[in-house]
Amino acid sequence: MSQIFHPSRAAGLAALDAFVPRAGRRYSEARNFDDGPGNRSNISMLSPYIRHRIITEQEVIRRVLAHHRFVDAEKFIQEVCWRTYWKGWLEMRSSVWAVYQTDIATLPRSAAYHAACAGETGIDCFDAWAVELKETGYLHNHARMWFASLWIFTLGLPWQLGADFFYHHLLDGDPASNTLSWRWVAGLQTAGKTYLAQADNIFRFTNGRFNPTAFAQSAGPPSEGPVAAVPIKANPPLPTGAVGLLLTEEDLHPESLDLGGMHITAVAALPAIANRADAVTRFAHDALGEALLRNAALSRSSSVMMQTVDSDSLIAWAQAHQLKVIATAYAPVGPISDRLAILVPALAAADIALVPIRREWDSAAWPHAAKGFFAFKDKIPGLIGA
Ligand SMILES: Cc1cc2nc3c(=O)[nH]c(=O)nc-3n(C[C@H](O)[C@H](O)[C@H](O)COP(=O)(O)OP(=O)(O)OC[C@H]3O[C@@H](n4cnc5c(N)ncnc54)[C@H](O)[C@@H]3O)c2cc1C
Structure with a gap:
């Protein structure tokens, strides 16, 4: 890396x-x-x-x-x-994330899938991008589009497994941008519109680095019914007084969150998501650690990186600091939001509220999506x- x-x-x-x-x-x-x-x-x-x-x-x-x-x-x-x-x-459509999670847990991983991940398909550009992704944790946007298109339409592999391969290796792996971009290439985001990579386009926009020949020239019709949208909920009113701040890898600049009348007396961080390439988890872990120290220094409070995501350690931390409220930046649909959803009832049973703070930027923009x-x-x- x-x-x-x-x-x-x-x-x-x-x-x-x-x-x-x-x-x-x-x-x-x-x-x-x-x-x-x-x-x-x-x-x-x-x-x-x-x-x-x-x-x-x-x-x-x-x-x-x-x-x-x-x-x-x-x-x-x-x-x-x-x-x-x-x-x-x-x-607005969290069911898409839930179904995708089930798909990646259950879809079979064929020999062709393993060859694609290893960069051993015989398609020069595709194989080079597979290696580049694993070595650098990054791919250019156009390469991501071409790669996804070749994965789905030329290699005939499920888009879900390609999205999971990207999420595993991308330093910017983002549940929404990644999953929905793969769906867009597959033709599931814009009805009837798939993205078919063209060899001459790859030749031109790689400045002749790649000169591929045979690609799929057609895409089967995508199959999915309409996905119902659930409106974004209004922001609940924020409490006031002493709170603990919980950092997650979703938002590492809580200094710019609007805390209203809350003031931070202790800071903790949830560990980074682990089931990804080591370099990706390490990047998130180190970024969390840095934000943790920065925010603890700012609020002149103690800091702790949780070792596990279980509610017991979070409750023990809150009780040690006499916290009734833990504030955290709102986690959009994705693995962190899934984790928090499990913690909320356990915290509530210990009389501790987990209060998500949504940024005004998100509250203003998301309803337009x-x-x-x-x-x-x-x-x-x-x-x-x-
Ligand atoms: C199949 C596929 C999967 C993708 N997966 C991810 C992902 O997991 N995480 C991710 O951050 N981006 C993803 N993207 C979007 C995009 O490829 C990257 O954000 C971009 O390449 C990052 O490079 P950059 O910062 O130099 O982008 P720039 O071109 O410099 O763009 C500036 C910023 O705008 C945002 N941005 C640009 N293009 C997009 C886009 N299409 N969608 C969302 N945000 C965008 C990013 O924050 C980026 O840093 C994906 C695109 C495709 C086609």
């Missing part, structure tokens, strides 16, 4: 500052080129930081707009907002203005 990404806020901010001058027209003209690892100046490489909210979407957009007119940076801002859109979409991204896109200027 190469050391392109460092799990700290300082590294995220430095990467942002270095990229900001390139976020204007240059980005929109050059972003689709995958010039290969080590040659990524046309894109930001900020996703591992934004995914864990080591740096937030809001501050990325704010810094970009301090340097560029909206019209020049619009493409970059739209890309940042894709993540918000996907999160909102999945938040009821339909496609084009409808959402129109809301972006208003969202930024607000």
Whole structure:
């Protein structure tokens, strides 16, 4: 695993500052080129930081707009907002996540699946991307699209297992962006629209690094009925007084959360999700550790990294600090949200409330993700203005 990404806020901010001058027209003209690892100046490489909210979407957009007119940076801002859109979409349709979880637990993993993961299919570009993903924890957006398309339509493998392979190895692995992008390629997000990789497109946008020949030229009709959307719930009122702060890998900048009348007296972190590539779990673990120390220093309180996710250790921590309320940044649909859902009743039985704090950015944006991204896109200027 190469050391392109460092799990700290300082590294995220430095990467942002270095990229900001390139976020204007240059980005929109050059972003689709995958010039290969080590040659990524046309894109930001900020996703591992934004995914864990080591740096937030809001501050990325704010810094970009301090340097560029909206019209020049619009493409970059739209890309940042894709993540918000996907999160909102999945938040309203958590059943899609639940079904996907069952699928990856039950779908058989064939010899062809193992060959694809090993980068041993004989398709040069595909095999190179499989290796690049495992070695760097990153792939260019266009490569992700081509890879997913080849996985589904040329190799005939289930999209769910491809999404799981990505999630296992991506440093920016994000339940919403990853799962829904794979569904989009498979034709499940936009009715009747699949994404078919074309050999000449790969040749052009890799600057001739790859010159593939035979690919699937058709995609079978995707099969799935309409998915009902459940509206986003309103934010419950926040309590006041002393609280413990619980960090998760979903949001590592709680300094910018609106705590209202709460004040932090102790800080703890849930361990990073473990069933991923070591480097991915280590990145999340180290980023959590850094945020933990930063926030404990800020609130002049003690800090602890939980060793396990069981409710007993969390209750013991809360009782040791005489906490009746634990505040945590709202975890969108995904494995952290699944973990918290298990903890809530056990904490409540010990008379401890777990209070999720949703960012205004999410509360304002997510309800607009009821339909496609084009409808959402129109809301972006208003969202930024607000
Ligand atoms: C099949 C597939 C799977 C993907 N899985 C993930 C994933 O697990 N996690 C993830 O963060 N992104 C995922 N993406 C989206 C996108 O590929 C990456 O966010 C992007 O390549 C990250 O590189 P960058 O930071 O240089 O992006 P830039 O081009 O510099 O974009 C700036 C920022 O905008 C956001 N962004 C850009 N494109 C997208 C997009 N299509 N969807 C959501 N956010 C976007 C990211 O936060 C990114 O850091 C996936 C895309 C596809 C096609």
